[in-house]
Amino acid sequence: MPPAQQWIHTTTGRIATCAHSWMQAVHWIAGSGLYTPSRAHGPKWGPTTIAIAQEISALKECRPGVDYLARKLKVAERTVQYHLGMLREAGLLVYRSKGTRIQGVGGRASVFERVIPIEFDEALGIRTIGEGAMRRPVGAAEESRTLLGKLAKKAARKARRRPRRKSSSAERRCTPMQVGTSGTSSADRTYSPPESKLASGTGKSSTRKQAKRGPRKLNKVGRRYQLAKELIQLVPWLRGASIPRIAWIIRHVADAGWTVLEVQAAAERFISDKEPRRPSAVLAFRLASCHLLYTTPDRRKVLVEDWQDSRRAEQARHSEAAQHADHVQGPGSVSVQDLFREAARRVNEIAYGPVDDAECFEINVEDGTPPLDLADLDPVWIQQVRKDAAEDLSSITSALASGMSDRDARRLYTNWLVDQALAAQRRSELAPAF
Structure with a gap:
């Protein structure tokens, strides 16, 4: 199957009804000789492919992890990837969703669907109903029942991978009797070393000392x-x-x-x-x-x-x-500032005597009624004053310096203009002099 037909929505095969019938199709592909790998390198179809197919058929959800199959079968992960690719090319596995890698979460295994190729149904005369991958078998030809029985026995039998044979050189043993060896023993001859090779009493130890390694140098x-x-x-x-x-x-x-x-x-x-x-x-x-x-x-x-x-x-x-x-900034609340001024006036009165009425200003602390009432002023004049103050903020600071309270200034000029004027004054005071 080409890569374009290795998906559940593009495959020509049908979804296997059970793991046993799918293993019958796997053994039929293995014995029919119809499948040839697309790669010229890598492993071929053999017992490892059947063993991987058996592990996949035992899964409830067909989502085999490559590392899981490698640990289960004791093979390399690359080998598992090769055989999974062969099962897909043979039309026995198709993607339902392809695995991805998410940063911080890790890899997600691909979700497969076990599929029986259409060639299997045509060769054995399997009759199906339905359309697409959701077709279901309803019968088989009489002449193919014997072959189906043989495939059923193979599907029920668990295949085992043969262990690797060791090389013949590893099995050779050297004994004095020369049993099981192809060459002569080295024990039948004795050699006398020359005088130049005799020990002088200052021989070196045969065991080498391990060198002390420092910190690893970074590349x-x-x-x-x-x-x-x-x-x-x-x-x-x-x-x-x-x-x-x-x-x-x-x-x-x-x-x-x-x-x-x-x-x-x-x-x-x-x-x-x-x-x-x-x-x-x-x-x-x-x-x-x-x-x-x-x-x-x-x-x-x-x-x-x-x-x-x-x-x-x-x-x-x-x-x-x-x-x-810290030196120039006072309390931010208007009511607190008024209370602070009244307390300062009374302290000065106690220390230096009564203050003239012209220098005093009344604050109604109980009901909070401001001394200035905008209803007594001309609205046109108030708008003109605010317009002039918006063009020149220094007029607000001059009014505050001449004795106008912060509460009256905010009622007359609005809070926004007073805050702008105080911020501009603070910036001018903090600006370095050149």
Whole structure:
């Protein structure tokens, strides 16, 4: 059968009703001589093929694993693959689904269907009903009943593989009586060694000492995988990446003798706005042609030093910004800020005496009613004020600095504009002066 007809939906045979009838077809193919293998090499049809067919017929679900059959029959996995191919070519096995390999899960064995070829039915006069592979036998010709009986006896008999015969040289035994040997014994002659070969008292031991082997030296591929594993452990944004994928990406720099610190410096030194999202793709994008640019250890040393200096400067900027934010940043809640101002006013009043009414502002803490009521203001004027504030955010910060409370500013200018103004003021304060 050609490969195109080795599927359940393309085969011309019919599905076997039982394992016994299928083994009858297997023995008939073996004795008819109609099947010739398509390969000029490899094993031929023989007892191993029959033994594999018997193991397949005993399966409830026809999904034979190659490793299972190899262990059961004590043969090589390649031998099992050869004989399964012959059973398919003979039209005795067809695919129901072909096996696949899934990453992280492992291989999936192919699911077969035991099929009786149409040549078997035609040669023995088997009458069937139905269509396609679902045909069922209903009778047989009178003249073929004797042959069917012989095939039934063969199908019921379990075939055994013959053990391999040992070579004749392994069976020879050397005895003083020269029994069972084809040559003469070496014990019938004695030789006196020459004086130059006599022992001088400083002879060497006949047992050789085993040499102490050091750590195994990695080849090119092993070096790539080792560097990829170290890089995934060191770089935070590469955690969880596939080691084979990273090893293939860094193959050029690994072959050039780069260290993991040099690869990290090259990957984090050059950052572009148009980068992919996958970490492995980001690494491939940043390392493109780096092995052609930094061809010497001195150049790579300068790259690492420049990268380390930039990281130290970045950490210093972050620490200064955090310290500055700790000093200038107050509570984020508006009500808490108002309570903080009222507490500060009362502390100052106790310390320095009463404060003038012009410098005070009232806060209704019980009901939370804001001092500013937008209903008393002109809506057109409020829209104009918000429009001007959106064009110039400094007007909001100026109003806050002149004494307007944060609550009144947010009611007048909206929360979004006040947050934008405060963020812009914070950025201007943290910006370094040149």
